[in-house]
Amino acid sequence: MIPLSRIEEIAASRADLAAIVAGAETLSWRQYADAVRDAAEGLAGAVALDELRTVAFLSHNRAELVVAASAAATLKTTLCGLDYSLSQAALAELLERIEADLLIVSSGFLADRGINVRTLAAGRAVVDLDNRLPGATPYAAFAGLAAGRRAPNAPARPFRAISFTSGTSGTPKPVIRTASFDARRFAYFTARYGFSSADRHLATIPLYHAAGGGWARLFLQLGATLVLAPPDDPLEAAELIRREWITSSTMTPPILSGVLREVARGRARVTPNQLRFVLVGGKHFPAPAKQEALQVLGPVIHEYYGTTETGVNTIAEPADLLTHPASVGRVYDGNRILILDPERKPVPAGIVGSVAIASYMNMDTYLGAPANRVQIDGERYLITSEAGYLDEDGRLYLLNRSQGADSVNLYALENAIRHIRGVEDVALLRRAGAGPVAVDCAVVLKASAGTGAADEVRARADEILRRERITLARFEPLDQIPYSPSGKVRAAALEEAIGRAGEEAAKPVAGKAVVAPKARTGGTVDGVLLGIALLALTAISWGGMFPVAKAALASIDGFYLTLLRYGFASLILIGILVRVEGWRALATEGHGGKLFFYGSMGFAGFSILAFVGLAQSKAEHGAIIMALMPLITALLTWAIKGVRPNRVTFLCIAAALAGVALVVTRGSLSALDGGALLPDLLILGGAASWVVYTLGAATVPGWSPLRYTTVSAALGTVTIAAVTALATAAGFVAVPSLETVWSVRAEIAYLVLIAAVLAVFSWNIGIKLLGPVNGVLFINLVPITAFAIGLAQGRAFGDVELAGAGLTIGALVVNNLNSRGVFRFRRTERAVGGGGALTPVPVGAGSR
Numbered sequence: 001m002i003p004l005s006r007i008e009e010i011a012a013s014r015a016d017l018a019a020i021v022a023g024a025e026t027l028s029w030r031q032y033a034d035a036v037r038d039a040a041e042g043l044a045g046a047v048a049l050d051e052l053r054t055v056a057f058l059s060h061n062r063a064e065l066v067v068a069a070s071a072a073a074t075l076k077t078t079l080c081g082l083d084y085s086l087s088q089a090a091l092a093e094l095l096e097r098i099e100a101d102l103l104i105v106s107s108g109f110l111a112d113r114g115i116n117v118r119t120l121a122a123g124r125a126v127v128d129l130d131n132r133l134p135g136a137t138p139y140a141a142f143a144g145l146a147a148g149r150r151a152p153n154a155p156a157r158p159f160r161a162i163s164f165t166s167g168t169s170g171t172p173k174p175v176i177r178t179a180s181f182d183a184r185r186f187a188y189f190t191a192r193y194g195f196s197s198a199d200r201h202l203a204t205i206p207l208y209h210a211a212g213g214g215w216a217r218l219f220l221q222l223g224a225t226l227v228l229a230p231p232d233d234p235l236e237a238a239e240l241i242r243r244e245w246i247t248s249s250t251m252t253p254p255i256l257s258g259v260l261r262e263v264a265r266g267r268a269r270v271t272p273n274q275l276r277f278v279l280v281g282g283k284h285f286p287a288p289a290k291q292e293a294l295q296v297l298g299p300v301i302h303e304y305y306g307t308t309e310t311g312v313n314t315i316a317e318p319a320d321l322l323t324h325p326a327s328v329g330r331v332y333d334g335n336r337i338l339i340l341d342p343e344r345k346p347v348p349a350g351i352v353g354s355v356a357i358a359s360y361m362n363m364d365t366y367l368g369a370p371a372n373r374v375q376i377d378g379e380r381y382l383i384t385s386e387a388g389y390l391d392e393d394g395r396l397y398l399l400n401r402s403q404g405a406d407s408v409n410l411y412a413l414e415n416a417i418r419h420i421r422g423v424e425d426v427a428l429l430r431r432a433g434a435g436p437v438a439v440d441c442a443v444v445l446k447a448s449a450g451t452g453a454a455d456e457v458r459a460r461a462d463e464i465l466r467r468e469r470i471t472l473a474r475f476e477p478l479d480q481i482p483y484s485p486s487g488k489v490r491a492a493a494l495e496e497a498i499g500r501a502g503e504e505a506a507k508p509v510a511g512k513a514v515v516a517p518k519a520r521t522g523g524t525v526d527g528v529l530l531g532i533a534l535l536a537l538t539a540i541s542w543g544g545m546f547p548v549a550k551a552a553l554a555s556i557d558g559f560y561l562t563l564l565r566y567g568f569a570s571l572i573l574i575g576i577l578v579r580v581e582g583w584r585a586l587a588t589e590g591h592g593g594k595l596f597f598y599g600s601m602g603f604a605g606f607s608i609l610a611f612v613g614l615a616q617s618k619a620e621h622g623a624i625i626m627a628l629m630p631l632i633t634a635l636l637t638w639a640i641k642g643v644r645p646n647r648v649t650f651l652c653i654a655a656a657l658a659g660v661a662l663v664v665t666r667g668s669l670s671a672l673d674g675g676a677l678l679p680d681l682l683i684l685g686g687a688a689s690w691v692v693y694t695l696g697a698a699t700v701p702g703w704s705p706l707r708y709t710t711v712s713a714a715l716g717t718v719t720i721a722a723v724t725a726l727a728t729a730a731g732f733v734a735v736p737s738l739e740t741v742w743s744v745r746a747e748i749a750y751l752v753l754i755a756a757v758l759a760v761f762s763w764n765i766g767i768k769l770l771g772p773v774n775g776v777l778f779i780n781l782v783p784i785t786a787f788a789i790g791l792a793q794g795r796a797f798g799d800v801e802l803a804g805a806g807l808t809i810g811a812l813v814v815n816n817l818n819s820r821g822v823f824r825f826r827r828t829e830r831a832v833g834g835g836g837a838l839t840p841v842p843v844g845a846g847s848r
Contacts, residue, residue, distance in 0.1 A: 001069035001079070001213070002220045004040060004151050007033045010223040014197065019220070021244060022063040022228040029223070032067065035142075039071035040151040042142035046125045047102050050155055054078045054098055054162070058091070058115070059106035061207050061228040064129045064139055066216070068104050069207065076154040077101075080162040081208025083172065085485055088115050090171055092122065097367060098162055098174055100124060107133040162367070163210045165308045166282075166488040174367035175308050181361045185312070186218045188333045193277050195248070197223035200274075202249035204229040204237050206485045210308050211282060215250045231485060234258025238268035241275065248277040253285045254483050257425075260289070260296055275300045281312075283488055284398070284411045286418055287325035291589045294321060303328055305396060307384055309371070311361025313337065314396050322590035326412070327395040335359045337396060338381060339389055344374045352389045352399060356381035410439075413464065417441065420460045422449035427481045427489050429498070431473055438471040440498050442478045476501035534762040541762075543785020545755040547793070550614055552747035555740055557733045558611030559724040564741065564748055566603050566717045569756040573710040576757075585707050592715075595708075599716030602693025604723055606686045613682030618790075624659075624808055625683045632691045648814070655811035662804025784809070 010019075011029040019032040027035065043052065055072045057079070059065045072079040080098055082091055095103070101124065107117050108130040117126065117133055131138035159180055164172035189195065201219040203226060205212035216226055227244050229237040238259040240246060251259070256278075262268040275297055281304040293301045299318040305328035306312040314337070316329030331337050338346045339353040347353050358379040365371050372383040388398040399409040410428050417426045425444040430437065441461055445453055454477045462472045478501060482493035552561055577585050588595055635653065693712070727733045741748070787805060 001066060001073050002217055003070060004033065004036045004074040006221055007036055007070060010197075014223050018225045020063045020066055020226050020228070022061070023230070025063050027063055027067075032070075034146075035067045036070040036074060037146040037149075037151050038142045038144060039067050039139075040074045041145040041149070042137065042139075043068070043071050043075060043077075043102065043127070044152040045145070046127060046137050049075065049152060052077050052101050053157070054080060054100050055102045055104060056080045056082055056095060056098065056100040057104040057208065058082050058084050058110055058117075058120075059104065059129055060084065060109055060231045061203055061212070062106065062129065063228065065104070065106075065207060066220075066226065066228075068127065068129070068139070069213075071151075074151050074154065076157045078160045078162055080164075080174075081206070081213065083164065083166075083206075083208060083484060084110060084113060084115070086172070088120060091115070092120055093171065094164065094174070095120070095122070095124070102127065104129065105133070105136075106130050107136070163308050164208075166484060173369065175363045176365050176367050178364050181311060182214075182217060182221075184334065184360060185214075186221065189218065190222065192332075193248075195219065195222055195224070195277075199224040199247045200227055200245055201225070202227045202229055202237070202240055202244070202246040204249060204251050204255045205282070206231070209282070209485075211250055211312075214312075215279070219248070235262045235268050238262045238270055241270045242273050245274050247274050248279075249275070250279045250281075252282040252483075253280060253289060254283065256280055256293055257289055260292055263296055270297060273297075277302065279304055281305060281328075283483075284414070285328075286411075286415050288415070288418065290321045290325050294318060295584070295587060295589055305329065305398070306361075307357075307386075309363045310357040310359050310382055310384070313357050313359055313361075316395075320395075324391075324395055327391070327397050329396065330394045331396075334361070336379065336381075337390065337394075338376060340374070340381075340383065344383070346376065347389075349390050349392045352387055354383050355386040355388045355396070355398070356383045358382075409468075413439075413468065413470070416464045417443070417457075417461045420457050422446050422453040423457055425481050427494055429491060429495055436471055437469070438473040439465065440474040440476075440495065441465075441472060442476055442481060442494060442498050442501075444480055445477050474498055474502060538759045538762045540785045541754050541759040544789060545751060546614065547789045548747050548750045548755075549611060550618075552744040552751070553611060553615040555744050556736050558608055558615055559720075559727050559733050560736050560741075561611055561744075561748070561751075562604070562607040563717070563720050563724050565751045565756065566607065566713060566720055568748070568752045570710070570714045570717045572752070572757050573706075573713055577706055577710040581707060586711065588711065595712045596715045596719070598693045599712030599714070600719035601689045601716075603713055603716030604719040605689030606693070608686075608720065608723060609682045609689060610686035613679040613686065616679035617683060624805055625680060625687055632688055636688070636691055652811040652814050655807055655814075659804040659806070659808030659811060662800050662807065 007019075007029065011033045015030040016028050018026050019029045020027040043055070046052075052075060055077050057065060057068065058081075069079055080100070082094055086094075103117075103121055103124050104127045105117050107128045110117055117128075118135065121136075126133065126136040127139055128136040129139045131140045159178060161177040161180070163175045163177075165175060166172065195218070199219055199222065201215065201224055203212060203216050205215075207213045207216060220226055227240060227246060229240055234255060237251075237255065241249070241259075259268070259270070263270055278293075278297060278300050279302045280293070285303050290301060290303070301318055301321060303316040303321060304312045305314040313331060313335045314329040315332050316324070316327060320327065320329055336358040338356045338358075339351065340356050341347050341351075341353050356374060356376075358381045362380070362382050363371065374381050374383060386398055388396055390396055398411060410430065414426050414428055417423060417428075422445050423443050424446045427442050429440040429442075431439060443454075443457055443461070445457070457477075458472075458475045461475060465472050476498045478497055482490045482497060484490055549561070556564075574586070724733070728735060787802075
């Protein structure tokens with residue numbers, strides 16, 4: 001904390017202004033200076049000053065702690081905070097390792113947590129901030145000790161700082177630094193973000209944590225006001241933002257989530273406020289939480305990444321969170337990051353490895369243990385236990401929390417599970433050992449989750465993990481995920497909680513038979529049959545769409561038919577979305593531009609091109625061309641992302657195109673004369689537009705399929721209306737009369753209610769039950785349905801057309817089998833760990 005000399009400098013000009021606010025207590029700068037002067041005198045009296053080298057504290061954030069910390073800084077002693085949520089045995093071990101000479105405690109606070117301070121002190125001098133511990137020096141006894149005198153002269157000592165790692169997977173490790181980095185870091189952040197004495201900073205992270213103490217020091221040395229939030233009270237933290245006119249804050253993701261939860265429940269208000277800067281870090285910050293925070297608090301959210309050993313090393317500003325929400329940002333002044341392979345060699349962008357950091361903030365060493373360092377190009381890098389990769393622009397993406405530098409993206413998996421309806425929070429633990437990757441999964445269910453929600457979540461989580469070839473070893477719903485006060489998941493406590501929950505679930509309940517857990521959804525006969533029925537219904541609905549649309553196009557042009565179809569469908573989808581997710585789900589959250597583009601491609605581009613082409617072509621042609629979408633997807637993914645299809649897919653594409661050519665030409669090239677191919681090319685363009693739209697779902701992570709489809713459809717309808725108006729003004733089409741529209745009311749109803757809304761939901765439920773790989777297989781029923789309807793209507797198809805349709809469908813089936821690995825003769829590694837498989841299947845993926 002800042003020493004008395006700096007406090008006195010500030011007090012000279014800001015004597016009666018607030019320095020520290022803690023609950024009902026406010027210390028002015030003059031009072032702060034007086035209290036630190038007294039506390040320095042008291043600490044020097046508790047232990048001989050030349051022997052007072054290391055002071056440890058165990059307390060929640062409170063004004064007395066800030067005063068005592070400043071007194072320790074004034075005496076040039078090493079001040080070290082301990083995590084008060086650790087066990088007594090762990091705390092005793094840490095006190096021994098750092099050789100603490102004096103212990104500052106909140107005895108009542110610790111007693112509530114089962115900590116026996118007198119035993120823990122083990123003969124050390126103790127100062128009790130609660131003034132109630134027998135044998136300890138009460139903090140209240142310091143009042144008036146200085147009597148206006150200067151603070152005791154501190155002996156000359158070299159700088160020495162001790163902080164602790166989070167200890168998520170074991171006992172925290174003491175981190176040693178022999179030089180302060182405050183001046184450089186504070187100067188950068190102050191200049192970058194315009195901090196000043198006018199700021200009011202809300203400290204929600206415990207001061208024992210490097211981030212909590214560091215940011216408190218930054219604002220105090222500026223002469224700003226430090227507001228202390230009570231521990232584990234997100235409701236009060238939310239109220240403080242508004243009540244104390246907070247301008248800046250540091251939070252962990254769990255603290256911020258708690259604040260947002262209280263706001264969503266209507267129990268707290270955060271507006272009006274004066275927030276300009278909120279820094280979030282210390283734990284994985286899920287992309288949906290970033291978007292929600294930006295929506296609720298505004299463009300003030302910043303994310304940082306760093307470790308206790310390396311300081312604050314990357315920053316993601318609000319614009320970065322909107323455009324690259326999965327990243328933790330880029331390095332700033334004085335930081336460099338490399339990704340290293342197992343041989344400690346740097347790897348190119350996009351390749352997963354260990355995160356290594358060079359920084360002026362890097363520690364010197366661990367206390368009693370060596371640091372994991374490497375020298376590269378004259379720079380000393382600390383190798384962290386995080387796995388991640390850098391993109392071409394230097395943005396850092398993290399994959400897992402200290403569980404091995406490989407391509408298993410635990411964070412992306414947690415994000416995907418967090419999207420499941422009814423899930424409040426989730427944590428994954430990777431199981432140790434060689435062989436296939438296995439994880440334990442703990443979830444916290446929302447209060448609104450109904451009976452049977454746990455079984456449904458288990459099934460969905462299992463499906464998500466299986467797509468990444470990961471085994472779900474254990475799954476348990478918990479009341480809460482065990483976080484440390486600084487926001488880290490306590491791995492040992494989580495593993496213990498999962499084990500206890502499993503044991504409780506296995507116990508028989510009196511009067512009830514023991515029921516085995518439900519098999520994963522889709523693994524039961526009922527689930528499979530329902531999935532088959534729903535996907536078959538969807539495919540048949542889409543197959544029937546082409547003959548129905550063809551009949552309507554005899555009376556109304558493709559432009560107005562598209563406008564009527566998606567105008568009505570968008571209204572229905574909006575109503576459903578608001579009912580399911582609330583009005584806030586209609587907000588674009590900074591994605592308006594891309595949603596407008598993808599919505600225009602998917603709804604205006606697809607439908608107008610397809611219907612205009614269909615007016616001059618056959619319904620069967622439209623259906624067979626639309627069935628090419630899985631293969632078009634492979635080609636566009638290659639063009640956009642550089643993911644080259646394998647040889648089997650290339651052969652399938654060639655065979656499918658040959659089949660389409662046979663259908664279109666009926667085996668005679670003369671069928672292409674006079675522009676006869678143009679209508680089918682328009683339909684092909686429509687199919688490609690829909691594929692682009694489907695790929696766009698990955699650009700809005702955290703959105704449900706229903707939300708993506710609804711918002712993009714509404715925006716796409718705007719484009720449909722604009723294009724239709726232009727076509728009308730140019731005389732290309734005419735406004736249909738009411739009589740004309742009424743004459744095709746049955747066709748429009750089918751296109752809206754059956755082929756759009758109903759098919760959308762049956763498709764998505766079916767995909768959940770059977771998975772996307774199985775679901776895509778049902779696309780083959782689309783052309784089969786169209787041809788069957790044509791035959792029922794008395795149309796005759798030549799042998800060449802039927803052969804072409806069979807060749808195309810066969811190519812699609814073979815490609816589907818290829819995607820399952822049937823033709824995979826050797827295993828190849830993925831560069832970045834398969835994040836794409838975690839992209840939710842959009843509601844519109846396949847709905848036309």
